[in-house]
Amino acid sequence: MCIAACVCLPWSAAGSIRSSSSATSMAETPAKQWNPFAAVLLLAGGLILFAVLAWSSHSSLRALEDETAMRARARMSLLQATVVLSLLKDVETGQRGFLLTRNETYLSTFREGVAGLDPALARFREVSSGLAGVDALREELQPLVMRRVAIATRNISMFPQAEPEVTTARNELLDEGRATMERIRSNFRTIETRLRDEIDARNRVVGATMKRALLTSVLLTATGAFLILAAYGLLQREQVRRLRAEEALREANARLEQAVASRTAELQQARDEIGAFALHLDRGIEAERRRLAREVHDQLGQVFTAVNLLVHQALQGVPGRGQDLERIGSLIGEGIATARRIASAMRPPLLDDLGLGAALVHAGRQFADQAGVHCEVAVTDGERLSADQSIQLFRIVQEALTNVARHAGASRVRIEGGADGERYRLSIEDDGHGLAGEPSASHGLISMRERASLAGGELALGEGLSGGLRVEVTLPLADSGEAEDADPDRR
Template sequence: MRLLTFPVAAGLLLAGCVAFVATAYGEYRSLGELTRQEEVRAHALRTELLISRLNGLLIDLETGQRGFLITGDVTFLQPYESAIRDLDALYAELKAALAITGDQQAPAFARLDRFIAERRRQVDRNIDNRWKLGEAALKDVQAYVAGKQLMDEIRGELARLQSLQQQRIRGIETAVAEQTRQTTLLAQVLPLVGAVMVATAMMALWLERSRRDRAEAALRDSHAALESAVAERTRELSEALARIQSFAAELDRGIEAERRRLAREVHDQLGQLGTAGKMLTLAMARKIAPAREPMLDEMLGIADEVIGAARRIATSLRPPLLDDFGFAAAVQHYVQGLQRQSELIVDVDLAPDDELTSEQHNQLFRLLQEAATNVLRHAGAHQMTIRSHIDTGAYLLRIEDDGAGPGHVRADASGLRNMRERAVLAGGAMSFGPGPERGTRIDVSVPLRGHAEPPTDAPVTAGATIENEEGWG
């Protein structure tokens, strides 16, 4: 029933609309037919009137010539002359009217043509005889009888034509009455059927609406329960994520502390041992002077290498400038060493970092180290640019190179994963993708001290997506 309610309602509404449309169309057709029948009836009445007028003209023709014959008074010829003047035009109009209806009556008009022409000759001859013979013309009884017979024939033909028009009018009136009856029946039945169908459809729609209201209420309850479960699960996941991030931050701080301790141990122990060895070698050289021992020079070189190695290892573990002077100074020192060790040209322009926390200094520096290592290993770049600026409470760092670009690499690359994690540990976000022309671009955004909400819309080069962050590493 649930599946059929709406289709049935739609079908009933459609059927009701069809019924009303059919009613309107039927009434339109009936109106058109009635109009056509009325036009035919009006034409038949006009034709009947033309027949009556023609008959009247013939009567005027007859009475005019008869009055002149009896009295000899020319004033009686006025009806005759008027009838002669209008007879041809009216007769032609009658023929045209019958031709419009398709009822041309050719045999009847042939007889009428002959009869009217003959009667007009008789009348003209009677008038001429009256002018010539005077009252003696009245004694021609045979002409009178012939004229009367001819007029009877003419009247009979006109009466037959008039009877045909009356039959046509009665037929039209019957057809109009039947059409009116059918139209009335159609106008009564179809709207009633349409109204019943529409009412049934509205009832079906009301039932459907009630069912949907109940379904929506149940769905809202289900959504509320689901949202509550999702909120609870989200809270649990957020707490778990916070614990994981806290653990990761604590682990990273532990690693940095261990790096700091190792750097200090390497600097203190290996550096002191190298310095002591160099001092002993110099003392032995002074003792045997002026003699020279080549092995002493070699021992001095080894001591210098030990001292330099201790410094490099201590710096790579934990740059002293990072703790003493911050991110920008440590980057400048790191870039100088990077340029000495490779042919990479590095352009650095960094904004003041006084409002960054020590944790952010550390994470940004490690992220930069990872990015530079990836550029050296994989990009084949000749130049790297490091820029930063402060915008709306955020420190924005951008690292670009002119190398081969991201390319098709692994989705689980450890280099990208490490950089992204360090950006998160710094309280910000990182985006990675191709540069505007070539190479790779990395954008990092971290909030400044006192800005709790990190910006989530770090600049991203067009086309850079997480799916493209495959496998620098």
């Protein structure tokens, strides 16, 4: 933990130096901050003017479209009124020609005119609807046209009859037809005048709108372009100033990075030396444990055995000392078992004699007997590990089992290990409380992580298949030569 703090220190210092340098630079140039601010204001003003120009152009275009549409309707209404009047003239011409010449050809002209009046009037009503001053005249025109057609039809139907009464009635109808036609022509003249006035008014509005749009476009475009050019000039000046400041900052950062790199290299070297010393120290501790375990197993075992023989020789055959002999033998047996247990805890002999798999199977059985937790062990390929890796994995499993017994509340534990390509994976998984029952900063986990790092690997925590905690250690597999060099007992 101290090493990590030392390594992080220069980067923190570098960040502080950079922040201090930036703060100093900002403090030295408060008067120059108006340049970018003014440029932003000018640029924003130019963009706003262009936005206003776009909105104004859109509004003018919509107004032109509306005025053009109304002008087109007025022109179409004028054209359609002319069509209706032309058809009425055909009706009147057909009637008059037939009455004067009795030629059936005029009747076809009459019938064509009558047939075309209804659709022509409907079209005229459609295109002129809503035009100011035309609706009332159009509604007044409709019955007059129908009346004129009815009079002409009646005159033609009365043509074969020569009675004086019929002749008088026909003359009256002719007079009424002329009067009706005159009213129709007067109505059409009024409609034509109003439609032409409407067209002229729309033309004036369109012209004024186009002039206003052109003037607005020129003014807004010129003003916006001026503001943007002014903003560009200010930004160019600011860019030159910033480039100079950035060049000075790059030089300062280069010097700072060089100092930080030098300090980081020194700290990394110190960290490597500390790691090597820690590994050497751990190897020394394990060697001393191995020696003490052998001393305890061999010396104390021999002493207890010798004492047992001497006591048996001294008390054997002595009357009344049989029970004392049995009690002393039992105590000596417990001492021998205790010595063996201490020796096994300090350095399991199975780890040196039979390898990691057998040692973990034995440790799992002991854990199951002591903690009452079912333990399954399936570990292979232990011979491909170096001695340092084997002992570190064994200690990690010991610490993990201790954590399971203390914190997990589990009923089952499974230990799996084996080679996976060029790496070795070992996992300890329980069905207990999971990560909630194991603080991430506990001493046990810190110890396991450090041991995994000493072995050249890494340790990861996760959730097991049964919801408990899964501890997985991944190590690079050692070459056979490296494994033999790292393990004195294998030479």
